[in-house]
Amino acid sequence: EAGVAQSPRYKIIEKRQSVAFWCNPISGHATLYWYQQILGQGPKLLIQFQNNGVVDDSQLPKDRFSAERLKGVDSTLKIQPAKLEDSAVYLCASSFQQNTEAFFGQGTRLTVV
Amino acid sequence: DAKTTQPPSMDCAEGRAANLPCNHSTISGNEYVYWYRQIHSQGPQYIIHGLKNNETNEMASLIITEDRKSSTLILPHATLRDTAVYYCIVRVMGGNEKLTFGTGTRLTIIP
Secondary structure, three states: OOOOEEEOOEEEEOOOOOEEEEEEOOOOOOEEEEEEEOOOOOOEEEEEEEOOEEEEOOOOOOOOEEEEOOOOOOEEEEEOOOOHHHOEEEEEEEEOOOOOOOEEOOOEEEEEO | OOOOEOOOEEEEEOOOOEEEEEEOOOOOOOEEEEEEEEOOOOOOEEEEEEOOOOEEOOOOEEEEOOOOOEEEEEEOOOOHHHOEEEEEEEEEOOOOOOOOOOOOEEEEEEO
16 A cells, blocks of 8 residues: 655755645545654644645644645645745645544655755 | 653663553543654654553554553564654544644664
8 A cells, every 4th residue: 555655855945935845645545634843843733634625724824834635635735935944844644534543654854044 | 732741762672672651641531542653754653542441453552551641652572673753642533633743752772
């Protein structure tokens, strides 16, 4: 069974530039999560989708971050404009239903310089 | 905010049992205890979960105290590949509750 796919694996951008991350969840998984993990900390949930609807985006900095899952499958997370403090690993995860076991991708490591 | 307390780090000798404690004194009756681990440069990996009975699978055992205020994850025969950060999470089964990670326990397996 294929796992959660994320791309790119690494990205370096200058502050004030924009960046986008892509996630392809496990086939059939209705719930999709985006997490931000700053070095030395646990992952922090940014947004949770159920199919193509948003369940929770309370910790998403909406002035610069946006995410979509238009067809209820793939998802993109965008940052515009990026700040130095956005340097982190961005993790995508999916689960068959809400509150069942979540499977994580390897993440995208973003460095903002 | 995470609802659990874990020691920041632990060491364990290779081949011995690794016992990772977790305190969750404010756990509600409908909240499960989940364990995930994160090996360096990888995403978190689900290990096991339980409500009040002890659970065992091919990776680990989960022992939950009778009052459910604490639990222990047991890796019966630790290997070097078990070196990782282990996260204990309490979460309602069903509903929209978030999967919230704390800072976890960094387990180092020593050869």
